[in-house]
Amino acid sequence: MNIQLMLHRHHRHHLHPPVVTLAPPPSTPSINTTTKADNRSGTFRTAIIIFVPMSLLLVLSTLAIAFFRLRKSEDVQKRLDSGGPSKMAWTTVVSKLFKFSRHGGLHHADEDASQSVDSLRFDFATIRVATNDFSNANKLGQGGFGWVYKGKLSNGQEIAVKRLGDCSTQGEVEFKNEIVLMSRLQHKNLVRLLGFCMEGKERLLIYEFVPNASLDRFIFDPIKRLLLNWETRYKIILGIARGLLYLHEDSQLRIIHHDLKGGNILLDSAMNPKIADFGMARLFVVDQSRGNTKRIVGTYGYMPPEYAKFGQFSVKTDVFSFGVLILEIVSGKKNGSSVNAGNIEHLLSYAWKKWREGKALSLIDQTLRSGSNSDKIRCIHIGLLCVQENVAKRPTMASIVLMLTSFSMSLPLPSKPGFLLESSTNSNLSFPGQFPSWTIRSNQSSHHPINISINEASITEPYPR
Template sequence: MSKYRETDDLHMLLQKFFLCICLRFFLLKIPFSHGTDTLTVSVPISDYIGATLVSSGGRSVLGFFCQGTSGNRYAGIWYLKDPHTVIWVANRDSPLPNDESGIFSLKDDGNLGLSSKDGVTHWSTKVKAADVNSNRTAKLLDSGNLVLSEISQGGELTLLWQSFDDPSHMDLSRMLKQENFKLTSLNGPYEQPDPSDLCNHFNSCGEYGVCNSQQKTICRCLPGFKPRQPNNWRQGDFSQGCERTSLPSHGKPNQNTFEELKFIKIGTKNKEIESTSLTQCKEECLRNCRCQAYSYNHNRSTATGRCLIWSHVLSDVQEGIKDGYNVSFRVSSGNHLLHCKTSSSFLCTYFGLLALGTLLICAGSSCTGKHHYIIYLVVVGILALVITVGCRVYVWRKLARERVAKREAILKHLAFHHISSENRINLEIISDQFAEHNEEGINVPFMDMEIILESTNYFSDENKLGQGGFGSVYKGKFPGGQEIAVKRLSSSSVQGFEQFKTEVLLIAQLQHRNLVRLLGYCTNQEEKLLIYEYMPNKSLDFFIFDPKRCLRLSWETRMRIILGIARGMLYLHEDSRLIVIHRDLKASNILLDEEMNPKISDFGLARIFEGKQTAGCTDRVIGTYGYMSPEYALEGSFSTKSDVFSFGIVVLEIISGKRNTGFIQTKIARNVLTYAWRLWIEGNAVNLVEPMLEGNFNGEEAVKCIKLALLCVQNDPQDRPTMSNIVSTLNNENATLPDPKQPAFLIHGDSFFEASSSQVSSMSGQVSSMLEISNSLHYGR
């Protein structure tokens, strides 16, 4: 009998024990509020019990929070009705570990401080120590201002510190206006930050997001990352940050690349080590599988260098900071990051304890009827939860393996080399030679196919801007609102494949206001995609050849477009580090931005030279009907003067408003070039100007431009001016020009012939056998 009694006592003891554990565990997870707005020495705020400080009006809260999925813990102030708006962070540069051990308290010396369980201080007000007889308190106001004040023995109140004066306080000007008051600190008056600078908000763009208040869309993801919540980004909510587009590649240094961003500030704490060179700093980062980014700074005065390593989740990243670092971010690397505690882990633990407690409770009773039913529900619930979690893990791992396989296939399919010569740009894409690991490689962002599909609404016809010989072009919108133009190259076009290689390799190295900007590229099996900045006014031919839209182009606008094209070509020929011959300059390849500024595009046929070489020859002539120079069309010889010839044709088209190849004036002049030459010989060059302008133009300026264009299309390439001469002439009102010689050849029907009729028959056959005509892409970007 006593044996059974002892067993019953043991069961009762176990019942009470597990019920206490379950109750304590449940209560600890319920957020706890002090119910007061004042912090004293005896009542600290503990992250472990979820304690908070609430202002008297219930508008602001001081407590602990976890930012994103990093696992980092912060103490800060936020709005009670809008917890996502954090207006002050105490330990912005020194996050707490993810063990909920943080304590925000009023210390014995009278300072506010934040410390962890190991006693490390992560933040402090650092004001003078309190007197023995003084009484200090910290109060949270409805405005979001945390005020530390002292009451002397005589009852005098002194303000010692306030969060409004702290550099980590964000967006205060709005709150000051709402409260209509002014506070004064012992450290001096408070300077209100610019409310338009949204990057002053803590971690405005989330983890792995970059904030740049000078850009139209202030948030974008770091290289190698994509928005974690694309729909929220489109609506302007960047708080969830970004996630990697590729999976870890540990142990494979050749699959790790870095992309440098300039003038960067990172809120995440870094590790500083001594380093003698940039290469050593990079190797230090590669050896650390947790390294996210590095920056090397060399001190010339002391001949020493320091290497900064970021090994934690990157948060509060800002761009365009005057005193910022040049930081190289790891594009393809490991993602061994800590994660915040989620509700699912809490539920698993809670239900596990609940089930164990229930079984033990029932072990000491008959467990019949209702008790069996309870056990059944608990067990089924736990099994369902385990199965659900298991399925999610399985699906996630399967998708992860597919992403790795797709990425590896892309890496084998692409193998771009750094452009160092005319020959190297024509190399075929060779497996296992992708140049991302090469510091001299081309840093063009590789973009995820899923994001592009979503941006273009899966290449819907509604988003289609145009179609040409190399493929189609679609309008898209990135998460965050940035508009893009996606060129989808035809899988069956050999020219499209060559153009894809050339544009990715070339445009990434060219930066000029009159050249279109390549934002990235993507390949997926047979798909080859180029992503450009979007040009809302489409292309030049969209305006100058339309009887109604041409009215938007005043004479001043046309002259500005001509000068912009000339400056862009000058950069290609002389001012860039490479000598670039475009070979396909025409009106449809001149894009116009919002202010009608021209940008040269479509570099698929371009050729590149280094050193003093400025000419080449090919046995495969590819160009556009009506714009090719005679030496290129007939002999395959091309040079910078070939582009000058095309520029002259474009200038005549801009001035006249007539397409060179579709113009029919008389039987004698069946194209703009012929017509312009006839008018020049007759002394009536001004009659070439677009009739719609109705005299609203400068006659002398028009004649000078026509004369310059005719100089560009002369027979001998040596007679044609250089682009530097052209730009100088356009900028100089008093520039004098020689008389132009007769154009090299005139276009008649579907063949070429020189001005000398005796040579027409011998040249027509040669041209027809050599000339390959490519269509233009008529679209806006």
């Protein structure tokens, strides 16, 4: 009986297994997504609050420093332009605060600039020995700042030494100007600055020695001009043009020479021209096209009327001076003296009159018997284009070099030159005889004509003279 009951239960268990009720899994705590999102948002806001003010502070600080430096440089330049004394030349600001690069524009301090200048420093004892104690036998000539001496260094290198006389405030400015600019310029048609000396009251500039003196000693001398045939004169014209092109467009600085004339063009042993005397040069920012000044410096007969009258200058200032030089080289006549016997008539008005009359051949130096007359006429044509009264019509130096080297290039007709000087009866700005180099000061606005007065001796004479 019991056995039957047990078999019966076993049989039921296999046919109908017991139902097992599973307990639900333990509940997992729910994640509060809202809280996490709020945390992330708060962190982002905190980062913004910290980062943005710091960025703005950095930008404002950089702008403030740049503004301060620019204002400091401009203040120095204004003091110089107004003719007031300044203990620090604007070129010192250029060398220590800024680096002007043709491709990079305005950059911050070029720390190598002052080191480069310092590497050119000579001690006075060395130069005194080289010039035999500045003996009279070694004098090459006298310039606006003092005498120029020939010397020889211990290694046998010949040098030319410009020794400043009375070192006025202006002299100090031009002295520093030339050091800073010339130390950064290298071109075969620029005279090379070898060094300088500043000891006590002594101020010396040391250049490479250029044996054939200056261009004006040849073209205005009835004997020496015979040494300059047309081939040589053309080479001189082209060399000056290439030197100016380098200054205006191809160097790491953008320079306006401001006192281009025959006395500032030196000739080496092969009669290659070298532009000298950068005491009056102006430094331009890369994208600067023109400027104004109340301090007019330069040489009458070579400066354009917009500069002499209003103090307005640009690269076209040098272009005008170059045009005068071309006409002087081709004609053998100086713009600062009468070129028409019996009448007080200066070179630009004379050349323009002959051009309009179709008698440009009569302008050519009679000693130039060789060479193509058409090439000489072309140079006169280019010269007249350079001295046009309308500044915008004057060509750039790049165009001038192309005109001089590409004879297939057609030239536009020139318009009236800038007659700064016509005759003693027709112009209030006419001066008979040769023009000295004068400095004119005016406190008037650059938008009004400047009253001309001769206040001091030349400060623009080159070496040698």
